Amino acid sequence: MIRIEAVNKWFDDFHVLKDIDLTVGAGEKVVVCGPSGSGKSTLIRCINRLESHEQGLIEVDGIELTDDNKRISEIRSEVGMVFQQFNLFPHLTVLENCTLGPIRARGLSKTDARALAMEFLEKVRIPEQADKYPSQLSGGQQQRVAIARSLCMRPKIMLFDEPTSALDPEMINEVLDVMTELAESGMTMLCVTHEMGFARRVADTMVFMDHGEIVEMASPETFFSTPKSDRCKDFLEKILHH
Amino acid sequence: MIRIEAVNKWFDDFHVLKDIDLTVGAGEKVVVCGPSGSGKSTLIRCINRLESHEQGLIEVDGIELTDDNKRISEIRSEVGMVFQQFNLFPHLTVLENCTLGPIRARGLSKTDARALAMEFLEKVRIPEQADKYPSQLSGGQQQRVAIARSLCMRPKIMLFDEPTSALDPEMINEVLDVMTELAESGMTMLCVTHEMGFARRVADTMVFMDHGEIVEMASPETFFSTPKSDRCKDFLEKILHH
Amino acid sequence: MVRGSKKPRFGILDVIVLAAAIAAVAYVTYRVDSVLVYTWDWSAIPGYLFRYDEDLGHWVPNLLIKGLITTIRISIWALIVASIMGTILGVMRTSQRLLPRLIGWAYVEFIRNIPPVPFLFLFYFFISSQIIPLLNIGSALDQASPATLGVVEFLFGPANLIENFLSGLISLSMMSAAYIAEIVRAGILAVPKGQYEAGSSIGLSKLAIMRYIVLPQAIQRVVPPIAGQFITLIKDSSLVALISIQELSFLAMEIAISEQRFFEVWLFTGLMYFTICYACALAFGRLEKRMGRHLR
């Protein structure tokens, strides 16, 4: 589904991604973790071309990512993305947030888009909030709207960039629950998160990044019980300790 | 040390604090938790008069909090506060951040203030960052500077408002470690946090707030093992589950 | 596709823009020769910058340079006065008490909505002509020693026009202050609330918080718009020609009329304004960078 081969990327002089190789098969769930600044966000942002890579190959659903605008929009319509900061459109209602893409990019009729949106708002369990504005919702609800908004584009792959780290602690679970359900429904997922409970439950593969490299890649069992590298061990200690 | 009796507070029509009673003895460590919007921040902000209460009595170190500006500044010099967003002064170096209060409010000489600041910067383990600007530090380092800055005022009581919730996961522990040390050194502390590991280790008393009320107050053992109210049980479940 | 995500590059838009620009320039050049009935003659201009004085035996500045000096002199003074007034007004506008806020608001709204010419007349003929004579500057200067007079003339221009200079200066400052007040207000409001709270929690008084925490941060945000305001001030200072101050645009006009070389004089004067304004913008740009060092 996603094929990343020997990808390198620089921000000016700074080498953020170093020789990244990663494959995500259809229906596979991959969880990425690693210290701040290690390049996790950059990696997944390259997959739907919010950033462009300078070397190597990224292929999504058989389409290679290049500068070609047509391909980019083709790939974006296959790939949903959920951000740490939700990035809902504050001037639109929840429903309008969800229908904007289907109507303007997919060309759906208003009624169809609305039906579609309501379906997914039900899936994330907030159909009753459809006519509110984002600012009237709690953080957890906002993030669930963001997930619904992505799903409305009927993506084949979902990318999550620390979807719960801007949330109040008691709201984290409501979002993780929705994500778990989504995973169980067979969606291909690439997830940056430090919620290790969720990772254990859901992940097929764990990836640990540090300084722009993939340092470790393993099944969750091996990853948590017997991490190979010291860096990974250190990190897991820090993060699991408290 | 802190005595709060029958305190009520409104934001316009909204009743944020309802009949709060709370006493914190010298050297005691109290941890406050509760859902978002329950009034935790408001409560501790009342203690150093960043908010004013409308009814009831708040006494700090024997001085009652009233509108009298002199008393307010007296109390503020006894009470240190650490915020979720660090609130360091971005235009001053770390050292200047720490010496501003001692020089301008305490009237210390520059040399004395500097010596004092270096002492506390060592305590929080970042003396080598003294000449950097806050923007050049990681979140965890910034929060440790904020703690040092408060300590430089030689407060008798420290208030913490979710000091780790704006931090990346791997930085949380470095801040919690500093706070634990501070607790062990005998400082009186009132802490809003959801880091339950820290709470278990350090707290003498746990307080659970919801909808502006103190719903439960107990020693950590009782609090975590046998919470009385359903609200508290629910909350702990949500927060400890993942 | 995402803004700022890519380096600037050469694309279709560039081709369109370039083509349009080149076409426009070409068209104008073509039409200049065929349509505009005017013989250009720039020869007189240099003489109005500097001229050789036979009596003194050296070069002396002529009208354009004198005008430029007057313009710069009044602009700098006005900027200083306006900054002080503007800061006070701006702080008043963020005050928690109603009265200062109201006064600040009324001042700003009044000045910003009234055209400059009536304001200048109102101020010069009705207010300053009552107040400034009370200062007795005229007679004080009559008795002043040549050395004092020299200093005064260096600071404020010719002695006989000092009253006009002061009035012009104050009215320019008052107009500019209204805009600076808004800039300062915005700068202060942009300092997050947490900064005030952190300040009071380490025991600083309100004044100290203003002085050591809020204003230093506000000033930094305020530098770019203040630079713009200063440039506007330099350009608007031509207004004081109405009250007999011989600044650059007034003298340029006189030369243009005397010489009957309208375009040359105005284009050249425009260039002089551009030079000082742009230099000013560059200087402020550097200042801004220096002040923003620690934010990077």
Place this chain on the structure above:
Amino acid sequence: MAAMDYRWQWYRLPRAFYRVIDGELIWGPLIDGLLVTLEIAAWGMVLTLVIGLVTAVLRLSDSIAGRILAKVYLETIRNTPLLVQVSIFYFVLQPILGINNPLWTGILCLAFFEGSFASEIIRAGINSVSRGQWEASATVGLNRLQAYRYVVLPQAVPLMLPPLTGILVNLIKHSAILSFVAVFELTTEARNLIADTFLSFEVWFVVGGMYLVMTISLSSLVALLERRIRARG
């Protein structure tokens, strides 16, 4: 006024507003001028916003030529006095472009002047919409134009309104400078009237008052509009 011994002659002013000749009402120069100023203001605002928006978008674009062109335009306009620009527009550009209508030359010139300030405000407004909004737009499949249209501008416009009002107020105030090139707006009429009657103070005060009414009604109008936009959002 005691110190000046000035004899106010307000009674000579009504003729500047209207006269009745043979039972027919004829508007005086100040009313004529007011109408022209309003016309300038109306068209000037539209053009100012268009120029401002185009310049802002050029500066935010990836295009090198676009950015440079916008930058050159901004620096030239901002660092030279409006008076110089007006005379170049009128005496040089007008015959070259063959506009042959001083009013439109004036409107164009003013719009180019105020447009440079407007573009900075518009740019700041667009920039203040967080980057995440652009990214979110891209991920739901909107192209750049659609992102501007449906996501960014609706959020940026309310932020831009108050400072833009200031620009429009300035547009009205600065239109007075067109008296320099014989556009018959309010200030021109006022100056002609003064040259004929020497009633400087009376005329300037009345005209100042007229400008004040115009600018304040404009500010209030925009404030009203803003409140309605806010209420909707």
Place this chain on the structure above:
Amino acid sequence: QSVIEDIQARGKLVVGLSTFVPWAMRDKKGDLIGFEVDVARQLAEDMGVDVEFVPTAFDGIIPALLAKKFDVIITGMVQKPQRNLTVNFSHPYAYLTVGMAANKALAEKDGLETMEDWNSSDVTLTIKRGTAPGETAARLFPKAKVRQFDDDAQALQDVLNGNAHAFLTSEPKPAYYVIDNPDVLYHPFGVGPFDPSASAFAVRKGDPDALNFFNNWIQYRNLDGWLKSAHAKWFQNRDWKDQVE
């Protein structure tokens, strides 16, 4: 107390003027020269005092007089009844006649020949704001559009550019302009100047002593021929031209 006494007490005559070729203008050294300047110098000399010139934009000159910033305005100011209601005028010390320079091509294109042709709403005339030709234009061509500029040079350029049909100003300038631009400009109805008007000093109202003094000074200098020769120096030829250019 009369301004005459103030002048004597101060030992200085303060004159307001604004630039107007060849009445008052700047020479290459940046000093003021011109007919007005000679008149004011002579006036001061005859009073036994110094003279101080305060060049002021035309818009600011009347308010400044009224606010006692000047003692007198000497700047080729034309007497008109409407103006006279606001300030007092002395007896005339110089007379102006108006001339007209027109754009040849434009006049041909629009078929303008007789005076009647010119009195049409399709015709645009230009003048310098606040000068005598304004009256002339209004009287001779009431239907024509009149554009007023701050200066002759602008008004002339407007005609040269073909934006306006003709330019009215005081003689002898129109003649000079036609000589300078023979291909573009011409005199529409012969060279003859028309519509004389008078320039006078302007003083504040309520000061009969000053008015009396200035009137008599003008009469005195008229009778002894000084004014006439001074006028001739600036208006009969352009010998002064190289002082300026």
